[in-house]
Amino acid sequence: xxxxxxxxxxxxxxxxxxxxxxxxxxxxxxxxxxxxxxxxxxxxxxxxxxxxxxxxxxxxxxxxxxxxxxxxxxxxxxxxxxxxxxxxxxxxxxxxxxxxxxxxxxxxxxxxxxxxxxxxxxxxxxxxxxxxxxxxxxxxxxxxxxxxxxxxxxxxxxxxxxxxxxxxxxxxxxxxxxxxxxxxxxxxxxxxxxxxxxxxxxxxxxxxxxxxxxxxxxxxxxxxxxxxxxxxxxxxxxxxxxxxxxxxxxxxxxxxxxxxxxxxxxxxxxxxxxxxxxxxxxxxxxxxxxxxxxx
Amino acid sequence: xxxxxxxxxxxxxxxxxxxxxxxxxxxxxxxxxxxxxxxxxxxxxxxxxxxxxxxxxxxxxxxxxxxxxxxxxxxxxxxxxxxxxxxxxxxxxxxxxxxxxxxxxxxxxxxxxxxxxxxxxxxxxxxxxxxxxxxxxxxxxxxxxxxxxxxxxxxxxxxxxxxxxxxxxxxxxxxxxxxxxxxxxxxxxxxxxxxxxxxxxxxxxxxxxxxxxxxxxxxxxxxxxxxxxxxxxxxxxxxxxxxxxxxxxxxxxxxxxxxxxxxxx
Numbered sequence: 001x002x003x004x005x006x007x008x009x010x011x012x013x014x015x016x017x018x019x020x021x022x023x024x025x026x027x028x029x030x031x032x033x034x035x036x037x038x039x040x041x042x043x044x045x046x047x048x049x050x051x052x053x054x055x056x057x058x059x060x061x062x063x064x065x066x067x068x069x070x071x072x073x074x075x076x077x078x079x080x081x082x083x084x085x086x087x088x089x090x091x092x093x094x095x096x097x098x099x100x101x102x103x104x105x106x107x108x109x110x111x112x113x114x115x116x117x118x119x120x121x122x123x124x125x126x127x128x129x130x131x132x133x134x135x136x137x138x139x140x141x142x143x144x145x146x147x148x149x150x151x152x153x154x155x156x157x158x159x160x161x162x163x164x165x166x167x168x169x170x171x172x173x174x175x176x177x178x179x180x181x182x183x184x185x186x187x188x189x190x191x192x193x194x195x196x197x198x199x200x201x202x203x204x205x206x207x208x209x210x211x212x213x214x215x216x217x218x219x220x221x222x223x224x225x226x227x228x229x230x231x232x233x234x235x236x237x238x239x240x241x242x243x244x245x246x247x248x249x250x251x252x253x254x255x256x257x258x259x260x261x262x263x264x265x266x267x268x269x270x271x272x273x274x275x276x277x278x279x280x281x282x283x284x285x286x287x288x289x290x291x292x293x294x295x
Numbered sequence: 296x297x298x299x300x301x302x303x304x305x306x307x308x309x310x311x312x313x314x315x316x317x318x319x320x321x322x323x324x325x326x327x328x329x330x331x332x333x334x335x336x337x338x339x340x341x342x343x344x345x346x347x348x349x350x351x352x353x354x355x356x357x358x359x360x361x362x363x364x365x366x367x368x369x370x371x372x373x374x375x376x377x378x379x380x381x382x383x384x385x386x387x388x389x390x391x392x393x394x395x396x397x398x399x400x401x402x403x404x405x406x407x408x409x410x411x412x413x414x415x416x417x418x419x420x421x422x423x424x425x426x427x428x429x430x431x432x433x434x435x436x437x438x439x440x441x442x443x444x445x446x447x448x449x450x451x452x453x454x455x456x457x458x459x460x461x462x463x464x465x466x467x468x469x470x471x472x473x474x475x476x477x478x479x480x481x482x483x484x485x486x487x488x489x490x491x492x493x494x495x496x497x498x499x500x501x502x503x504x505x506x507x508x509x510x511x512x513x514x515x516x517x518x519x520x521x522x523x524x525x526x527x528x529x530x531x532x533x534x535x536x537x538x539x540x541x542x543x544x545x546x547x548x549x550x551x552x553x554x555x556x557x558x559x560x
Contacts, residue, residue, distance in 0.1 A: 021303040026381060026527070041300035057532065073302065081298060149532065189434065193443035193473035195531040203534055232338055232440040239333020246331035266330045274335035275440070276381030280303070 015049025015157050017042050018260035019282035022267045024229055026276035032058070035065040035150075036227050036280040039073035041081060048084030048158030051282035052076040055170060055227040057149040057198065058277075061140050063129045067119065068112075068148025072199060075111040079104070080156045087158030094161075094215055101163050105208035108152065108165070112199050116148050145200035152199055155223045155284050162213040162220055162284075167204060168196040169228040173244040174213055174220040177289050181244035184211040196228075221290035222248050225282045230267060233274020247283065251290055259283070337383040340442040340525055341402060342372075342518075343431075345424055347450035347481070348392040352415035355559060357451055357481055360507035364514040365410050375519045375526070376405050382442060382526045387431070391424035392417030418455040421448075421489070425461030432470040444470060445521040448478040448493055449514070453486035462492060475525045477517040479504055506559040 017040035027034060035056035042049040054072040056065025083100055086092060125147060130137060140146055151168025164172050166185050174184045186209050188197065197207040213220055224244050234240040250259050263281060271279040344365065352358040376384045385402035389395060390413060398411045430436070432444065465471040478490035478501040490501035502517055504510035 017301075019301060019303050026379070030527075037303065039300065039302040041298050044297050044299055059532070070302075077300060077302075146532070190469060190533045192434070192437070192439065192469045193441065193531075195469075195473060195533050197534070198532045201532060201534045207534070233335045234332055234440070235334045235336040237439070239335070243332035246329075250329075250331060269330060270332065270335050274381065275338050276379070 014046035014287045015042050016046060016256055016285045016287050017049045017051045017283060018256065018263065019051060019053065019280070020260075020263040020267055021053070021280035022264055022271065022278065024271045024275065024277040024279060027278055029276075033066045034278050035062075035069055036229065036278040037066075037069040037073045038225075038280040038282045039077045040282050040284070041077040041084075043084060043088065043158075046287070047088035048156070049284050050077050050080030050084055050154070050156045051223065051225055051284040052080070052152060052154040053170065053225045053227050053280040053282050054153070055151045055168065055196075055229070055278070055280070057146075057151075057196070057200075058194075059146070059149065061133060061136055061146050062149040063125065063132070064148045065150060068116065068150040068199070071115040071119065071148065072108075072112050072150050072152045075115050076108060076152060076154045079107055079111060080154065083156050083163065084158045087156065087161055087163075089159070092159060092161075097161055097163070097215075098212060101165065101210050101212050104154075104163065104165050104210070105167070105205045108154070108208075109199060109204045112152075113145060116145060119148075143200060143202065146198075149198045149200035151196055151227070153225045153227075155225060155282075157214075157219075157223065157284055157286065160214050160217075160219050162223060163210070164213065164223070165208050165210040167201075167208045168198055169231075171224075171226050171228075171231045171240065173222075173224040173226075173241065175222040175224070175244040175248050175290075176218065177221045177291070179245040179248050181241050183241075184213055185209045186211075219286065219289065221286050222251070223284040225284075227278065227280040229271055229275050229277030230279040230281055232277065233270045233279070248290055251283075251285060256285065256287075337381050338440055338442050339402070339438060340382050340384050340522070341437070341444040342384055342386045342405070342522065343428060343444060343446045344386070344388045345421075345428065345446060345448040345450075346388065346390050346413055347419060347421070347448075347452065348390045348413050348415050348417065349419040349452055349455075350392070350416050351419075351452050351484065352481070355482075356507070358413055358415040360510050361449060361481070361514075362410065362412050363507070364511040365518075367511050368515040368518045369405075369408065369410065371515050371519050372522055373405055375522045379526045384522060389424050389428060391420050394420050395424035395427050397427065419450070419452045420456040421450065421454040422456040422458040422461030425458070425465045425493075429461070429464035429468050429471055432465070432468045432474070434469065437470050441470075443525045444474040445518075445525050446474050446476045447514070447517050447521060448476070448490065449481060450478070450490065451481035451485050453484075453489055458489060458492075466495060473531070475521050477521050478502065479510070479513045479517055481510060 019038035023034035
């Protein structure tokens with residue numbers, strides 16, 4: 001088994017994270033809640049960091065989509081903490097990290113489903129929620145998790161490696177020190193016209209798309225995770241890809257605090273002038289590689 | 296706890312997350328920061344009219360009635376579109392008779408769209424029309440961020456060419472499968488079975504129009520409800536093993552056919 005030095009001392013990455021989630025004007029117009037969520041967590045000393053976003057399904061059956069998204073990001077950062085600790089613990093075999101990545105979907109799906117189960121014991125679906133479903137209710141009997149259906153995009157970084165895993169729509173960008181932007185996660189040609197894969201899907205574990213970054217020594221300086229309400233607001237693909245480079249520059253020039261404070265307004269105006277959908281973003285920044293000043 | 300965390304999921308905006316203490320960062324005023332990324336715009340919604348211009352459409356003023364009905368529907372479509380400023384409706388027209396051709400090949404914004412008055416003559420090559428449409432719905436030709444397209448088929452007969460191949464080409468395209476597909480049967484000779492195959496959704500029946508008045512109403516209904524349905528994106532859940540687990544719930548299932556209409560065609 002190959003062992004690698006994670007480079008904690010050599011690279012001394014210092015992970016910092018932030019995020020925001022805003023309600024889209026379409027949801028304001030129809031009285032729907034914000035069904036997105038974002039969460040992040042970093043080690044106090046920056047040895048590891050994790051960030052995630054989720055987009056609860058805009059489907060009549062997903063009556064608890066907002067809760068499903070919140071629970072998804074909650075369980076994701078909890079799981080990420082343990083993985084982040086391991087990644088940044090010193091020496092770790094690359095094959096062990098690859099195993100972690102391979103096991104991550106099953107752990108996420110199980111933890112999310114358990115959280116939903118607990119929640120449903122506390123607060124079962126109400127008569128009003130069920131009555132509103134009409135004949136579609138039968139589909140919920142077959143797939144009860146759909147009531148909380150959501151996507152999930154997660155990045156965990158530590159020890160020079162970054163694990164990225166995603167189910168459903170939305171985008172992950174990785175940005176290197178030079179500002180070069182890449183999409184690390186393989187695409188899915190089925191995701192057109194609001195079709196998505198889902199944590200609530202019967203084969204959710206197999207639907208995750210994942211990537212391991214940094215094994216070649218080129219760890220990203222910045223990871224951007226965004227829900228489709230943000231991504232779909234850009235007129236052309238290049239306009240969204242430019243977000244990665246622009247954010248790196250903004251982090252350098254204005255500082256992370258300013259970026260974190262501006263994030264909600266950026267999401268809000270981008271969605272308002274674009275898709276109108278709920279929009280969420282989480283950033284995971286290696287302050288050393290991105291040469292970001294301040295805290 | 297040896298970590299710092301944040302969470303955001305608020306309504307009516309605004310939740311910026313900052314981990315831990317504020318530190319000593321220099322904070323720039325909000326107004327000084329430029330929003331990241333390129334130009335943003337409303338999401339495109341491609342709307343396709345597929346119009347039967349076969350010789351039988353010249354009987355009893357059907358083609359004139361169709362021209363009038365679509366022209367009358369346009370203001371209603373614009374009203375629906377105006378209710379959702381985050382959607383840009385782009386219209387195209389495909390006619391089929393002996394062969395098929397685009398009359399409005401370029402996606403034209405609904406606000407400036409003018410219906411091309413159609414003339415009838417020839418046979419009913421619907422299969423050719425579906426093949427042409429499928430080519431425009433290939434992934435390379437459609438922006439990823441587009442909303443589900445709307446396709447409204449208007450026909451008074453049965454196909455004279457290879458309809459099955461054209462339909463397969465259309466439904467083999469993810470955007471074709473995902474499209475909101477509606478059909479209006481003009482007159483009693485229209486082949487309802489063919490139109491049902493085109494719709495491919497047991498909950499949605501073809502609309503029937505046996506007079507100019509009903510045709511106007513059905514076209515208005517199909518175009519506005521089709522637009523409204525596609526404008527409010529409803530997630531469809533796809534699954535590797537089970538295909539489509541949840542399809543888009545359709546408000547299109549209800550019939551608009553009144554039981555007592557005067558039948559002219």
